[in-house]
Amino acid sequence: MKSVFAASLFLSLLLCAACSQAPEGAGADAIIAAVPGGDISADNLAQSLRVLTSDEFEGRAPDTPGEEKTVEYIAARFAEAGLEPAGDDGGWMQQVALERSEIDGPVAARFTTRAGVRELVQGEDIAVETLYPHDRVDLRDVPLMFAGYGITAPELGWDDYAGLDVTDKIVVVLVNDPDFESGEGDFGGRAMTYYGRWTYKYEEAARRGAAGALIVHETEPAAYPWATVRNGRNGPQYDIVRKDAASHHLPMRGWMQREVAERLFRESGLDFDAEKRAAQVRGFTGYPLAGASASLAFDVRRGRIASRNVAGILPGAERPEETVILSGHWDSYGVIADADDRGDRIVNGAVDNATAIASLIEIARVFAAGPRPARSLLFLAVTAEESGLLGARYYAANPLRPLDTTVADLNMEMWSPDGPTRDISSWGVGKVSLERDLIETARREGRGYTPDENLEAGLFYRADHFAFAQAGVPSITIGPGVDQVDGGVAGGKAARAAYFERCYHQPCDEFSDDWDMRGPVADTRTVYRLAADLANRGDWPQWDEGSEFRAEREKSAAARAASN
Numbered sequence: 001m002k003s004v005f006a007a008s009l010f011l012s013l014l015l016c017a018a019c020s021q022a023p024e025g026a027g028a029d030a031i032i033a034a035v036p037g038g039d040i041s042a043d044n045l046a047q048s049l050r051v052l053t054s055d056e057f058e059g060r061a062p063d064t065p066g067e068e069k070t071v072e073y074i075a076a077r078f079a080e081a082g083l084e085p086a087g088d089d090g091g092w093m094q095q096v097a098l099e100r101s102e103i104d105g106p107v108a109a110r111f112t113t114r115a116g117v118r119e120l121v122q123g124e125d126i127a128v129e130t131l132y133p134h135d136r137v138d139l140r141d142v143p144l145m146f147a148g149y150g151i152t153a154p155e156l157g158w159d160d161y162a163g164l165d166v167t168d169k170i171v172v173v174l175v176n177d178p179d180f181e182s183g184e185g186d187f188g189g190r191a192m193t194y195y196g197r198w199t200y201k202y203e204e205a206a207r208r209g210a211a212g213a214l215i216v217h218e219t220e221p222a223a224y225p226w227a228t229v230r231n232g233r234n235g236p237q238y239d240i241v242r243k244d245a246a247s248h249h250l251p252m253r254g255w256m257q258r259e260v261a262e263r264l265f266r267e268s269g270l271d272f273d274a275e276k277r278a279a280q281v282r283g284f285t286g287y288p289l290a291g292a293s294a295s296l297a298f299d300v301r302r303g304r305i306a307s308r309n310v311a312g313i314l315p316g317a318e319r320p321e322e323t324v325i326l327s328g329h330w331d332s333y334g335v336i337a338d339a340d341d342r343g344d345r346i347v348n349g350a351v352d353n354a355t356a357i358a359s360l361i362e363i364a365r366v367f368a369a370g371p372r373p374a375r376s377l378l379f380l381a382v383t384a385e386e387s388g389l390l391g392a393r394y395y396a397a398n399p400l401r402p403l404d405t406t407v408a409d410l411n412m413e414m415w416s417p418d419g420p421t422r423d424i425s426s427w428g429v430g431k432v433s434l435e436r437d438l439i440e441t442a443r444r445e446g447r448g449y450t451p452d453e454n455l456e457a458g459l460f461y462r463a464d465h466f467a468f469a470q471a472g473v474p475s476i477t478i479g480p481g482v483d484q485v486d487g488g489v490a491g492g493k494a495a496r497a498a499y500f501e502r503c504y505h506q507p508c509d510e511f512s513d514d515w516d517m518r519g520p521v522a523d524t525r526t527v528y529r530l531a532a533d534l535a536n537r538g539d540w541p542q543w544d545e546g547s548e549f550r551a552e553r554e555k556s557a558a559a560r561a562a563s564n
């Protein structure tokens with residue numbers, strides 16, 4: 001990991017030196033084919049963005065009239081671009097069966113400690129939810145147990161649950177992993193591992209038979225503010241339909257504000273920060289919070305819905321059975337309960353992730369306008385990413401094209417409207433050859449590559465490509481760089497920080513005609529060229545030695561060899 005980082009950083013430093021001397025595309029090495037169809041068009045990208053982010057699309061939440069408009073729009077644009085339908089039964093849509101679960105009415109919640117009873121306000125103090133198959137949560141005076149970071153990692157000799165029986169108890173756990181704050185250790189230091197993700201913590205607590213889990217929110221290790229937590233739990237929750245839902249899901253799960261946890265620990269005779277530090281030391285094991293219990297009651301409205309992935313294909317000229325997937329998620333957060341200070345309740349999801357859908361449509365257009373690549377290209381707009389990568393998970397479980405002969409998934413997220421950059425990036429460190437392919441493609445264009453500098457956010461586990469990775473398919477999520485042509489790295493980082501602080505998953509993530517489209521155009525062009533390269537090559541991208549996904553891919557390599 002470190003050497004990849006160092007090599008890439010060195011490379012991008014070299015390239016940035018080159019870039020500052022020559023305009024984009026004019027470097028000595030930058031002998032690259034013209035993009036067919038008159039190049040990636042800023043106007044086309046802006047037009048798609050204008051429509052997808054309009055209030056008429058109601059923030060593109062699954063299972064709303066906004067979904068209908070969104071998927072119909074994408075399908076129409078795929079058709080207009082020249083793709084063929086690749087969904088179920090010869091159509092554009094892949095039906096995605098989801099469980100839907102929504103809190104119905106008020107949440108009654110309180111902590112009881114030695115200091116007395118304290119009422120908790122949903123959205124302010126806590127943000128709870130459930131995906132458990134029941135119609136009411138009614139937990140009364142359930143003991144609270146502190147389980148540190150909530151991690152059981154046998155390969156690292158770490159078990160926060162050792163000797164702790166949390167059956168039918170509520171566990172209180174910390175966000176991220178034990179070495180985030182020290183920056184050094186077995187859990188990747190500042191980089192978040194899967195053990196740091198809230199999804200993992202819920203899964204582990206459910207395996208332990210807990211009645212619930214409450215994660216203590218802290219902005220830095222969570223990598224997002226409380227508003228993001230609250231807004232993300234304001235509406236319905238979804239999962240793919242599971243036979244084992246009752247054992248897979250906790251009866252109740254959620255977050256609490258750090259201040260609420262501090263008080264809870266204090267009233268249990270403990271200091272939160274001291275206990276947190278203790279939980280960062282190997283050998284820590286969890287314990288009951290003396291005298292503390294929680295009661296939570298709320299009704300749940302449940303149902304099954306069908307959302308949709310949109311799929312279009314450009315069959316390959318020579319090896320059509322081999323497929324390169326380009327993907328992005330179409331969903332955003334819809335209409336939320338709490339208006340922002342401008343009175344806006346619609347999370348239009350412009351940067352996240354209408355930018356990627358606009359690129360998907362535009363890349364389809366230029367491919368269809370040019371010579372047909374050897375391999376097939378599948379354009380996949382997936383649903384319910386924001387609910388847990390569900391459209392991508394559904395696809396990976398029910399692929400429209402065999403995964404054995406799926407070359408790669410190139411997923412796109414969140415292009416930047418803040419001005420063009422000298423570089424491009426990808427999320428997380430994936431230990432996958434596609435990262436080097438991306439670096440090489442960018443280099444030929446006279447652009448650099450900046451590895452994810454925000455490894456603490458655990459982005460590798462927070463984008464749709466992760467669902468493909470778990471199924472063994474080499475995959476990356478490509479995102480914008482940070483080294484602005486006009487503002488440098490400082491400008492790029494400031495713009496990124498401002499977006500995450502103010503607009504990420506909030507109503508202010510809106511498109512405006514003032515957007516600088518040069519960044520999205522350049523990034524879309526790089527993705528097009530990488531896809532063209534992969535679709536014309538004969539080899540198969542690989543997970544590197546040490547990647548947790550390599551073993552799964554080796555099975556599909558064996559399957560390909562057997563069928564040849």
Ligand SMILES: [Zn+2]
Pocket residue numbers: 329352353385413414
């Ligand atoms: Zn996104």
